[in-house]
Amino acid sequence: MSLAPASGIVGTSEKRGRPIGLLLVAAPVLLIGWMVIYPIIDAVVTTVWLPDESGKYGLTLRTYRFFFSDQYSLDNLYLTLWTTVVCSILLLAICLPIALYLRFASGRLATYVQGLAIFPLFVPSIVLSYALIRVLGPNGMVDMLLNAVHLPKLRSPYLTPWAPVIGLVWDHIPLVVLILTAGLGGVSNQSVEAARDVGAGRLAVFRFIILPRLTNPILVALSFSVLGIFSAFTIPYVLGPAAPEMMGPFMQRTFRDLYDPVNAITQAVISFFFCIVFGLFYVRSVIRNRQA
Amino acid sequence: MAQLEITDVSKVFPGGTVAVDRFSLKVADGELVCLLGPSGSGKSTLLRMVGGFERPSSGVIAIDGEDVTRVPPERRPTGMVFQSHALWSHMNVFRNLAFGLKLRRLPKDEIRRRVEAVLELVGLAGYGARQTNQLSGGQQQRVALARSLVLEPKILLLDEPFASLDQHLRERLREEVRDIQQRLKITTLFVTHGQDEALALADRIVVMRDGRTEQVGSPDMVYREPATPFVAGFIGTMNLVEGRVAGGRFERGGFGVPVPVADGPVTIAVRPEALGIAPSDGAASHVHRVTDYGTHAIVDIELADGTRVKAMVREARDWRAGQGVALKPEAFAAYRDDAVVHRG
Numbered sequence: 001m002s003l004a005p006a007s008g009i010v011g012t013s014e015k016r017g018r019p020i021g022l023l024l025v026a027a028p029v030l031l032i033g034w035m036v037i038y039p040i041i042d043a044v045v046t047t048v049w050l051p052d053e054s055g056k057y058g059l060t061l062r063t064y065r066f067f068f069s070d071q072y073s074l075d076n077l078y079l080t081l082w083t084t085v086v087c088s089i090l091l092l093a094i095c096l097p098i099a100l101y102l103r104f105a106s107g108r109l110a111t112y113v114q115g116l117a118i119f120p121l122f123v124p125s126i127v128l129s130y131a132l133i134r135v136l137g138p139n140g141m142v143d144m145l146l147n148a149v150h151l152p153k154l155r156s157p158y159l160t161p162w163a164p165v166i167g168l169v170w171d172h173i174p175l176v177v178l179i180l181t182a183g184l185g186g187v188s189n190q191s192v193e194a195a196r197d198v199g200a201g202r203l204a205v206f207r208f209i210i211l212p213r214l215t216n217p218i219l220v221a222l223s224f225s226v227l228g229i230f231s232a233f234t235i236p237y238v239l240g241p242a243a244p245e246m247m248g249p250f251m252q253r254t255f256r257d258l259y260d261p262v263n264a265i266t267q268a269v270i271s272f273f274f275c276i277v278f279g280l281f282y283v284r285s286v287i288r289n290r291q292a
Numbered sequence: 293m294a295q296l297e298i299t300d301v302s303k304v305f306p307g308g309t310v311a312v313d314r315f316s317l318k319v320a321d322g323e324l325v326c327l328l329g330p331s332g333s334g335k336s337t338l339l340r341m342v343g344g345f346e347r348p349s350s351g352v353i354a355i356d357g358e359d360v361t362r363v364p365p366e367r368r369p370t371g372m373v374f375q376s377h378a379l380w381s382h383m384n385v386f387r388n389l390a391f392g393l394k395l396r397r398l399p400k401d402e403i404r405r406r407v408e409a410v411l412e413l414v415g416l417a418g419y420g421a422r423q424t425n426q427l428s429g430g431q432q433q434r435v436a437l438a439r440s441l442v443l444e445p446k447i448l449l450l451d452e453p454f455a456s457l458d459q460h461l462r463e464r465l466r467e468e469v470r471d472i473q474q475r476l477k478i479t480t481l482f483v484t485h486g487q488d489e490a491l492a493l494a495d496r497i498v499v500m501r502d503g504r505t506e507q508v509g510s511p512d513m514v515y516r517e518p519a520t521p522f523v524a525g526f527i528g529t530m531n532l533v534e535g536r537v538a539g540g541r542f543e544r545g546g547f548g549v550p551v552p553v554a555d556g557p558v559t560i561a562v563r564p565e566a567l568g569i570a571p572s573d574g575a576a577s578h579v580h581r582v583t584d585y586g587t588h589a590i591v592d593i594e595l596a597d598g599t600r601v602k603a604m605v606r607e608a609r610d611w612r613a614g615q616g617v618a619l620k621p622e623a624f625a626a627y628r629d630d631a632v633v634h635r636g
Contacts, residue, residue, distance in 0.1 A: 198392030
């Protein structure tokens, strides 16, 4: 009697499992192809394969030339970039201390803080937008409170670029806090204690022990939030200024109010390429994590 | 070179759990003291209080006469080696060791010299450029030890440093640690729940139970003259036979010894190597099982009432299951109310 080599047995079971694995991933892959990849290709083709004055179709970049030569379009792009950068800085400034607190604190207060930090996750953007109008808008809660103590009204951020910033930051706090807290979970108590043992104060522990281990989670959190902020619609649409406006409302208005689908798609493609740049940071982080 | 003095230190955690209860200890200059006890006995909490990672609820911790009870860990003259090594994986070996020296703003040349010297000391010369995840468990523990030693602490604290290593490596490393400790003459507090580790390493052993000191003494004394039945049962293998003394004699299931104390309950403790046995056909006790360990054998003996005791013998082949045996303890202790009342 002869026995098959172990590697042969493993190889056989691997081969047997391969079609099942491929079948399992086939449906989502096909769905992504249909719902994501095809629309992307279709959008790019739609914006570069256009009829000329004689009605003959050909390759052209005129819609892109128009976008990058039109001051209003550029203002909208700059506002979107500005909002994204300001939101990212604020998110990091707000969420990092919260995540650090949640990682190293214990007890009832930490549980409440965690609950509060995650709460925005369960509030739809439209509800948040109107809630912020009721709080920060003209004659909102802040104005009423100031009036009650005979103080002058403050200039409301409503319909200024700062209103979407406030709303988007509030909206993205849970995501950033969750990712950073998960990242901090990889920093063991003993590695922090070992640093303190060799003479590191709290700041040195943060700078030399925690922060280097948090680079990837920060990149991932910021990549996700930047993608969400750059393509945000509801909050900037309800709270933001009419002009300039962020790319989300700009696309919607170009498409629906100006009946100009080609330029709306061009704006979408340009937004998409900016998001791809941010998305590359995420992909890079994932690859670095896998390599580590 | 330093003295450590712990006076009436207690630690009560929120919720009322008493981890350490009015513990006092003096560790002399260059001495290696092992805190030995089962899980939950408070030994790690005590070590963390000495390191500054836990604040005592009461009591005083002094190093060289200076009260450090409320001094944070980063300002204490102590160095701690953690059970999980706690190396910083984003730094290579050299940077792990140099980190504390850099914080002290030492010149680069001095840092290099000291790191290389300590790597040599722990047998890792030339390993500075290695990443910590490229090291074996034993090498990682050596780096952790070197990281503490490079700062030349007055007190070295070791929190079960070999717990995650295999038996062979553990034995080798503990000998190395003992050599280094004796060479540097550094005052050391070592926490372990391994009695063999404590017996092999320590100048003195502190046996802890429920946050209190059960016995303090040299390894030999703790082994040979355990102060309480708990210590007797915890250190090494010990036969503990409970029964009563009547008329100056303890008797149970055919096992009898003279105990000249007042009548009442006692616990007799006798080590397997101190329990002499002889074949006896008519004896009430018989051999239950013989286990051969190569260098010696352990004979499990069942007394007349079913109680089991162990005796150590040289040759396994001299004994067989079911054989009648007469017991003759060569050295034993009798305990009553957690204290020794007689040694025989």
